[in-house]
Amino acid sequence: MIEAFADSAGIDHTDRHKLTLIVEELFINTVRHGHGGDSDEPVDITLVSEPSGVTVTYIDTAPKYDSLAAAMRTDIEASVRMRRVGGLGVALTFALAHTAQYTYIDGKNRIVIELGKPGASP
Numbered sequence: 001m002i003e004a005f006a007d008s009a010g011i012d013h014t015d016r017h018k019l020t021l022i023v024e025e026l027f028i029n030t031v032r033h034g035h036g037g038d039s040d041e042p043v044d045i046t047l048v049s050e051p052s053g054v055t056v057t058y059i060d061t062a063p064k065y066d067s068l069a070a071a072m073r074t075d076i077e078a079s080v081r082m083r084r085v086g087g088l089g090v091a092l093t094f095a096l097a098h099t100a101q102y103t104y105i106d107g108k109n110r111i112v113i114e115l116g117k118p119g120a121s122p
Contacts, residue, residue: 001045001047002016002020002047003016005047008049009049011049011054015054015115018096019047019115021096022096022113022115023045023056023058025090025092026058026060026067026093026111027043027045027058029067029090030060030062030109033062034062034063034065035062041060041062042060042061043059043060043061044057044058044060045057045059052116053098053114053116055113056111056112056113056114056115057110057111057112058110058112059108059110060108060109061107061109062109064104064109065109066102066104066109067102067109067111068101068102068111069102093113096115097114097115098115099114
C-alpha cells in the first residue's frame with residue numbers, strides 16, 4: 001500500500017522509508033500493546049499527498065491510549081541503564097513528523113501525522 005502510494009505521489013526513497021517506518025510502528029503497537037497480540041480488529045490508514053507534504057491518518061479500535069503523550073514522556077537522551085525499556089519506536093515516529101495530533105473519538109484512537117514537503121527534513 002505504501003509503495004503504491006509513494007509511486008503515485010512521486011515520493012523519494014528516503015521519505016518512502018520514513019512513511020513506512022511510521023505506519024509500521026503504529027500498526028505494531030496497535031497489535032502488540034493495544035490488542036495484546038493477534039487481532040482481527042480493523043485498522044484504517046489514509047495517506048494523502050499535497051504540495052505541502054504527506055498526511056497519515058491512522059485509526060484503530062484498541063483501548064484508548066495517547067501514544068503521542070507517551071512519546072513526549074520518553075527520555076531519548078537518557079543512558080541505556082537509566083532509561084526504561086520501550087517507547088523509542090513511537091518517539092522516533094513522532095520525531096519524524098512535522099506535526100502530530102492524537103484524539104479518541106467514538107471508541108477509536110485517531111492519530112494524524114503530517115510529514116513536511118517530500119525531501120524536507122522534519
